[in-house]
Amino acid sequence: MHANAKGFVAFALVPAFFFLGAFYVYPFVFNLDISATDLDIFQLRDGGRWIGLENYVELLTSPGFRRVMFNTVIWLTVVGVTVRIVLGLALAFLLDSRTIRAWRLSTLTRILLIIPWATPPVVAIVVWRWILDPRVGAANQLLMWLGLIDQPIPFLADANWVWPSIIVIITWNTLPLVTLTFMASLQSLPGELVEAAEIDGASRMQLLRYIYLPHLKPAIIVMAMMSTFWTFNNFIYVWLTTGAGPGTFTNVMATEIYIKGFIDGRLGYSAAAGVVMAMIMTAFGMIYLRYVAARALVEEEDR
Amino acid sequence: MRHKLGRRGLVAGATLAAALLAAPASQAQSPVTITFRFNDPEAPQMRAALDEFEKANPSIKVNMQRISWADMQQQYLREAATGTAPDVVHISFVQPRSFGGGKALRPLDDLIARDGAQMGVKGWNDFFARDLAEGPDGKTYAVPWTTDTFTMMYNTELFEQAGIKEFPTTWAGLRDASRQIHQRTGKAGWGFPAGSCATPSIWFYMNYYFWSDGPGWIDKDAAGKYVMGVTPEKATEALAYYNSYITEGHNPRSNLSVCLWGAPELVEGMLTGNTAMASMPDTVAIEILTKWDQRNPGKKRPFMTAPHPGGKNGSVTNFGGRMLGISPNSKNVEQAWALIKFLTKPDPTFKHYNNYTPAQRAAIDSRAWDAELAGYPKQLANSRSWGPYATGPVPIPFMWNAVGRAAGSVFIGEKTAEAAGRELHETIARELARLQR
Structure with a gap:
């Protein structure tokens, strides 16, 4: 490359590097620095005292850490993402079906699908809290009217119901993106491929297994990874729905960071929890890209 | 021609000079605006009290900011650390010690020493929960405003x-x-x-x-x-x-x-x-x-x-309640202090903000309770500080x-x-x- 061209490339990259440095690298390094101090919210003007790895040791050995990790990894992420992917696939197949097209419902169903997605999460959560309210909520009124229950259920304060309720709220609000992504992928599937398989006598299950799912695989992989990142880091759904309660029953990493930082006032400890959270996600991303996504996408290219 | 222009220039210059000389005087008369961060739900009632304050103090305007109690602490502490906090802040009884210790409030001892006798109904010594208004250094960082239990x-x-x-x-x-x-x-x-x-x-x-x-x-x-x-x-x-x-x-x-x-x-x-x-x-x-x-x-x-x-x-x-403090970055300390003194007077503030009881013994003793609320003065008599x-x-x-x-x-x-x-x-x-x- 000519020296002038190299210079121009370097010059053109300056804004990108500036923003990366200012908004990603610097805050990360600053957070790393805070995580090794006992900085608390009441001493912001004085700063914290250097305490090395104490915050990390306390976090990783604290009695509640295992519970927080279980809630974050299993309930919020594994269950939450799996439900979204499975339902998203089912809904995408349904909305892309010949029946829906034959009844000329495609446009209507797509508009209906976008409504939850267009609803801001805060609004969705407030509405769902009303629906699930034990006294005046529509869910309890309906269940009692149907005779399925004789006492209202405090969905967001009952150990048996609180996690399923949170998953329902997250799914309702985020399912459209997953469904639309899968629908877009389905629509790129050549029709003659399906017709040829049908002529060859393929059953519906065989079509699903050998035609549709392999075609959808890249979309599923990308959507699963993106959903995992969004969900694992998510704060708003759990905090606004249950406040990490009842007790600490729905406390996840993001709410733990908020509680420790802004209620208990321990910003140093909170920063350490943030670093641990970032490291977990980085490790997940690397493993996923190396062993799952890369392999699947290479297979797709080879086909 | 040059002469005429010179005369015109002289007149224009004199006018400009007069305007410049007059400017500081008119600026001095323009009201100072202070910010008051208020956290209770009774915003219209508080605005009415602030309107009375502005009427009594035409040189001061009060910009009332709103925030929920749940968010006020972290918001205020962030602002105090970066020098952008409101002039007067509404805090709870449990906060002056930690806020004062963290230099997030201005010490008020000099102002209380000067004006204490004019505060509230019977002066500073009649305010209670004054121990809760102190920081770890023994300085007073807030003025008890309302109390409840x-x-x-x-x-x-x-x-x-x-x-x-x-x-x-x-x-x-x-x-x-x-x-x-x-x-x-x-x-x-x-x-x-x-x-x-x-x-x-x-x-x-x-x-x-x-x-x-x-x-x-x-x-x-x-x-x-x-x-x-x-x-x-x-x-x-x-x-x-x-x-x-x-x-x-x-x-x-x-x-x-x-x-x-x-x-x-x-x-x-x-x-x-x-x-x-x-x-x-x-x-x-x-x-x-x-x-x-x-x-x-x-x-x-x-x-x-x-x-x-x-x-x-x-x-x-416990004695619950609210206090008022001045942020360390306030550039209008005298105006902020005037507002605090005004708000701690039962009349007129508590005529508007009438669900609350001033944190002063004289005000509590003279408060008329409905018959159904007779338990409150009895409970207050047995309440303690944190x-x-x-x-x-x-x-x-x-x-x-x-x-x-x-x-x-x-x-x-x-x-x-x-x-x-x-x-x-x-x-x-x-x-x-x-x-x-």
């Missing part, structure tokens, strides 16, 4: 139907009454909010349980060292006591989703007669009476108030949150009272040890 409000008709003549004076008696009301009327007994959040009501009720019989979570020993005042067994006992209301069914499980003492669900429960008893500050009790009168014009109010049950120390609750909680090293929000989380775990059956009591004790003891290290 929790008192039991009960439905006299439901008590009568259940055959209960007197409001119970022991904790066991209160539970018996709650159970009896539920058994005989089918209504909830003591419907306390049992939900989890960062500032749950159960924090107050557990403290009242402890204080009526002994020390609270943190106590100060003879050597001046802060120690744990509550044993794991006592913590377990209190958690089991409150849990029994839920397991026995006289506090409905729907209250597991209610966290705060003034929640609409609780207010409605009292108004509809579905709940026989509630514990709340006077502002909420006044709201219930007002709504009752609106819905039942001319009908007798079926409510009374009484102090909480007691033990060997009697019935003990004491070692406020002066000790463990921040109250930390304990408040921890107690609420532990209680929530017990109420939903996730943990036994014993396990939660032991863990809660360990959590607070560990934090105390860490901060005293």
Whole structure:
């Protein structure tokens, strides 16, 4: 490359590097620095005292850490993402079906699908809290009217119901993106491929297994990874729905960071929890890209 | 020509000079705008009081900012650290010590020394909870503004139907009454909010349980060292006591989703007669009476108030309340101080902001209480300051949150009272040890 061209490339990259440095690298390094101090919210003007790895040791050995990790990894992420992917696939197949097209419902169903997605999460959560309210909520009124229950259920304060309720709220609000992504992928599937398989006598299950799912695989992989990142880091759904309660029953990493930082006032400890959270996600991303996504996408290219 | 221009220039220059000379005078007369961060829901009432202040002080304008109590601490501390905090800030009784210690408030000693005699009804010495206004360095960082305490409000008709003549004076008696009301009327007994959040009501009720019989979570020993005042067994006992209301069914499980003492669900429960008893500050009790009168014009109010049950120390609750402080970055200290002095005068501020009681003895003594609220002055007479909680090293929000989380775990059956009591004790003891290290 000519020296002038190299210079121009370097010059053109300056804004990108500036923003990366200012908004990603610097805050990360600053957070790393805070995580090794006992900085608390009441001493912001004085700063914290250097305490090395104490915050990390306390976090990783604290009695509640295992519970927080279980809630974050299993309930919020594994269950939450799996439900979204499975339902998203089912809904995408349904909305892309010949029946829906034959009844000329495609446009209507797509508009209906976008409504939850267009609803801001805060609004969705407030509405769902009303629906699930034990006294005046529509869910309890309906269940009692149907005779399925004789006492209202405090969905967001009952150990048996609180996690399923949170998953329902997250799914309702985020399912459209997953469904639309899968629908877009389905629509790129050549029709003659399906017709040829049908002529060859393929059953519906065989079509699903050998035609549709392999075609959808890249979309599923990308959507699963993106959903995992969004969900694992998510704060708003759990905090606004249950406040990490009842007790600490729905406390996840993001709410733990908020509680420790802004209620208990321990910003140093909170920063350490943030670093641990970032490291977990980085490790997940690397493993996923190396062993799952890369392999699947290479297979797709080879086909 | 040159001569004419010169004359014109001279006239123009003279005019300009006159305008420039006049400018500082007119600028000096333009009002100074100060910001006041107000956190209570009574914004229109407070605006009316501020309008009166502006009328009495034409050189000062007040820009009222709003924020919820839940968000005020972190927002204010961030602003104070970066020099962008409002001039006057509305804080709770538990905050001046930690805010002052963190240099997030301006010390007020010089202003109080100068104007103390003119403050409130009878001067600075008549204000109470002044100990809570001090920082760790002994300086005063805030001015007590309003005060309140929790008192039991009960439905006299439901008590009568259940055959209960007197409001119970022991904790066991209160539970018996709650159970009896539920058994005989089918209504909830003591419907306390049992939900989890960062500032749950159960924090107050557990403290009242402890204080009526002994020390609270943190106590100060003879050597001046802060120690744990509550044993794991006592913590377990209190958690089991409150849990029994839920397991026995006289506090409905729907209250597991209610966290705060003034929640609409609780207010409605009292108004509809579905709940026989509630514990709340006077502002909420006044709201219930007002709504009752609106819905039942001319009908007798079926409510009374009484102090909480007691033990060997009697019935003990806490002085809650609000204070006013000045941020360290304020460039309008005199104007901010003028506003604080104005707001602490019962007349006219508390004519508008009339659900609240000024934190001054003379104002409390002269306050006229409705007959149904007779329990409040009795309870106030037995109230205490947060004491070692406020002066000790463990921040109250930390304990408040921890107690609420532990209680929530017990109420939903996730943990036994014993396990939660032991863990809660360990959590607070560990934090105390860490901060005293």
